[in-house]
Amino acid sequence: MSLRTVTLSTMALVACGLGAGCATQPPVPSEQLTKARALVEQADKADAQRYAPADLQRAHDELSNAEKAVSDRKYADARRYAEDAQVDADLASARASSGEAQRAAQEVNRSIESLRQESQRQTGSN
Amino acid sequence: MNRTIVSAALVAFVAGCATTPMHSDQLDEARAEVEKVSADPLAQQAASTDVEQARNDLQRAETALQQHAPQQDVDHLAYLALRHAQAGEARIAEAHARQQVAQAQDERNRIQLQAREREVQSARSSAATAQNEAAAAQNQAAAAQDELARARQEMADLQAKQTERGMVMTLNDVLFDTGQATLKPGADRALDRLAQYLKDSSGTHVIIEGHTDSVGSDDYNLALSQRRAQAVADALTGRGVSTDRLQIKGLGKSYPVASNDTQAGRQQNRRVEIVFSDTSGRFAQSSP
Numbered sequence: 001m002s003l004r005t006v007t008l009s010t011m012a013l014v015a016c017g018l019g020a021g022c023a024t025q026p027p028v029p030s031e032q033l034t035k036a037r038a039l040v041e042q043a044d045k046a047d048a049q050r051y052a053p054a055d056l057q058r059a060h061d062e063l064s065n066a067e068k069a070v071s072d073r074k075y076a077d078a079r080r081y082a083e084d085a086q087v088d089a090d091l092a093s094a095r096a097s098s099g100e101a102q103r104a105a106q107e108v109n110r111s112i113e114s115l116r117q118e119s120q121r122q123t124g125s126n
Numbered sequence: 127m128n129r130t131i132v133s134a135a136l137v138a139f140v141a142g143c144a145t146t147p148m149h150s151d152q153l154d155e156a157r158a159e160v161e162k163v164s165a166d167p168l169a170q171q172a173a174s175t176d177v178e179q180a181r182n183d184l185q186r187a188e189t190a191l192q193q194h195a196p197q198q199d200v201d202h203l204a205y206l207a208l209r210h211a212q213a214g215e216a217r218i219a220e221a222h223a224r225q226q227v228a229q230a231q232d233e234r235n236r237i238q239l240q241a242r243e244r245e246v247q248s249a250r251s252s253a254a255t256a257q258n259e260a261a262a263a264q265n266q267a268a269a270a271q272d273e274l275a276r277a278r279q280e281m282a283d284l285q286a287k288q289t290e291r292g293m294v295m296t297l298n299d300v301l302f303d304t305g306q307a308t309l310k311p312g313a314d315r316a317l318d319r320l321a322q323y324l325k326d327s328s329g330t331h332v333i334i335e336g337h338t339d340s341v342g343s344d345d346y347n348l349a350l351s352q353r354r355a356q357a358v359a360d361a362l363t364g365r366g367v368s369t370d371r372l373q374i375k376g377l378g379k380s381y382p383v384a385s386n387d388t389q390a391g392r393q394q395n396r397r398v399e400i401v402f403s404d405t406s407g408r409f410a411q412s413s414p
Contacts, residue, residue, distance in 0.1 A: 094216035101224050
């Protein structure tokens with residue numbers, strides 16, 4: 001192998017590396033967008049507005065950003081935004097569900113407390 | 127020359143993409159959060175998917191950091207890890223809340239059951255009290271009836287008869303020798319019974335009336351009847367009956383119970399009558 005061949009090979013390799021690392025346009029993140037839309041919709045339905053409004057807002061914003069990035073052909077950004085929208089929407093849903101369950105627990109505990117007091121009153125009056 | 131080219135290319139490669147992140151606050155936060163959620167006892171049960179995703183994301187973020195990926199990528203992956211971990215925490219909190227609800231429902235059932243048991247217990251004890259009271263009342267009634275029966279039996283034993291003056295017992299003259307006021311031993315049994323009866327029914331008073339037949343003068347008969355009545359009274363006080371409860375009357379020949387024309391009739395007329403009051407000391411009607 002001649003010196004020239006080595007040099008060319010190295011340059012080719014570097015060019016290749018550069019291209020792969022930075023320049024190649026990734027594909028449109030359709031799957032991530034679809035999933036993000038579904039999760040945001042789910043969070044809306046889960047009454048996240050009530051229990052996790054900030055998370056829900058963030059998911060909406062990120063979904064918008066993702067869609068805007070797609071129209072700007074910034075697919076790597078679009079993918080990141082879509083993924084962020086997914087986790088934020090999922091978190092909003094989880095927090096909504098958890099908030100609902102905690103509210104139910106508080107209610108049932110309150111009703112237990114009043115039942116207990118009533119029961120003690122009855123015992124007292126016996 | 128060649129070495130220079132290679133070095134330049136490498137510098138371009140590294141510098142061309144991004145600054146190399148040696149540290150990421152986002153990643154620190156994600157590490158802490160993932161560690162925290164993983165340590166929760168309910169993590170496996172309530173949030174295994176979230177925790178697994180969070181760990182995957184975190185691993186990818188760490189790898190990206192080690193491979194000097196752009197800061198943006200590291201932070202993005204760390205953010206995914208953080209949010210998955212937080213979702214896991216929310217689901218664990220939800221599981222806690224659901225457990226509380228389930229426990230509270232058990233507790234509610236327990237309280238309601240207790241309340242019912244108390245009611246039943248209370249009803250039972252009321253019933254038991256009522257039963258005891260009823261039993262006591264029955265015992266009292268039975269005792270009263272026994273008492274009445276005993277009194278009747280005693281009266282029967284005394285051969286007392288119901289008259290318009292109340293219960294009246296007659297001791298006939300065979301208890302006395304003719305013209306005498308001394309009780310004969312044959313009277314003992316009747317007197318024992320009478321004394322016992324008076325001791326048993328402490329409220330009862332008696333009037334002891336002496337009667338005679340028409341033979342002899344009025345004065346003689348009055349005095350004799352008086353003495354015979356007194357003899358019976360003495361016999362009773364001798365047996366422990368208080369004199370307060372005894373009245374003595376000598377009525378002579380004025381109240382015959384049979385004809386004085388025959389021997390048998392006169393014998394019936396020579397008698398001592400014991401008139402009983404009720405148990406509170408009242409007589410049915412005043413004696414002559």
